[in-house]
Amino acid sequence: xxxxxxxxxxxxxxxxxCSLTVALPVIxxxxxxxxxxxxxxxxxxxxxxxxxxxxxxxxxxxxxxxxWNKENIKFDGIYTGYLGSTKQIDYVKSIIDSTLKExxxxxxxxxxxxxxxxxxxxxxxxxxxxKSLCSKADYILPNLTEACLLTGVExxxxxxxxxxxxILSKLNELGCKNIVFTGVSFREGYTGVMVVENGEKSYxxxxxxxxSCHGTGDIYASAFAGAFIRGKSAFEAAKIxxxxxxxxxxxxxxxSEHWYGARFEPVLYxxxxxxxx
Ligand code: PXL
Numbered sequence: 001x002x003x004x005x006x007x008x009x010x011x012x013x014x015x016x017x018c019s020l021t022v023a024l025p026v027i028x029x030x031x032x033x034x035x036x037x038x039x040x041x042x043x044x045x046x047x048x049x050x051x052x053x054x055x056x057x058x059x060x061x062x063x064x065x066x067x068w069n070k071e072n073i074k075f076d077g078i079y080t081g082y083l084g085s086t087k088q089i090d091y092v093k094s095i096i097d098s099t100l101k102e103x104x105x106x107x108x109x110x111x112x113x114x115x116x117x118x119x120x121x122x123x124x125x126x127x128x129x130x131k132s133l134c135s136k137a138d139y140i141l142p143n144l145t146e147a148c149l150l151t152g153v154e155x156x157x158x159x160x161x162x163x164x165x166x167i168l169s170k171l172n173e174l175g176c177k178n179i180v181f182t183g184v185s186f187r188e189g190y191t192g193v194m195v196v197e198n199g200e201k202s203y204x205x206x207x208x209x210x211x212s213c214h215g216t217g218d219i220y221a222s223a224f225a226g227a228f229i230r231g232k233s234a235f236e237a238a239k240i241x242x243x244x245x246x247x248x249x250x251x252x253x254x255x256s257e258h259w260y261g262a263r264f265e266p267v268l269y270x271x272x273x274x275x276x277x
Pocket of ligand 1: 013119
């Protein structure tokens with residue numbers, strides 16, 4: 001097996017089953033070495049806990065990058081998630097330029113919003129900077145809210161294929177080459193992922209599970225990044241990530257008290273099986 005190493009840049013939410021506490025195990029289970037660059041350290045994630053701490057690690061990034069450059073450390077893929085500040089986005093772009101191997105892919109999850117709203121702490125200045133990171137990425141993985149913020153299209157809960165096509169063409173104008181658009185639903189009870197790669201559009205539809213829980217976006221993006229860097233096609237990786245996220249949601253539904261994240265650990269073996277099939 002070809003051994004690959006990915007760098008993921010996102011926060012450590014100490015408690016909350018998201019970001020790095022999801023990306024590390026999920027990427028490792030994909031059979032890919034996972035290096036990390038924490039963007040910030042929070043006591044918990046920001047979706048439901050009150051009074052969380054937040055330490056921004058923006059100013060550590062240039063010296064970490066300088067050290068990696070001195071050691072000639074390079075990566076077979078870079079996957080970015082929740083970032084800690086607007087200024088950090090410039091540092092992340094520089095790290096992509098200096099540490100991504102030639103021909104290797106940058107995958108950007110513009111993790112900043114959901115359900116029609118920005119996450120706490122983010123503003124339109126951050127959205128502007130995120131546009132420039134997305135235009136540099138080889139693959140972006142927005143949800144509908146993020147795609148609307150990136151393109152200026154009004155967020156709607158009910159829509160048709162023409163609405164999705166409009167967003168896709170505006171993302172394309174922004175310079176986004178390949179798009180893995182999550183949570184795209186054209187009929188009740190079903191949702192799916194629209195993948196646009198080299199101008200070709202393909203859609204993977206699956207059942208919508210009503211108990212969809214916090215953190216599944218990070219599970220999805222981590223499984224996509226792991227499967228894709230392991231050598232699956234973008235569509236195959238998008239399908240594996242969706243099937244795995246569904247398994248995690250089903251597992252979480254067994255415990256109605258488990259509100260803050262997805263119980264992915266008991267079903268991690270299923271991801272290993274899917275990737276090795
Ligand atoms: O799952 C996205 C995410 C990541 N990190 C932090 C968050 C969230 C979503 O709310 O709060 C800190």
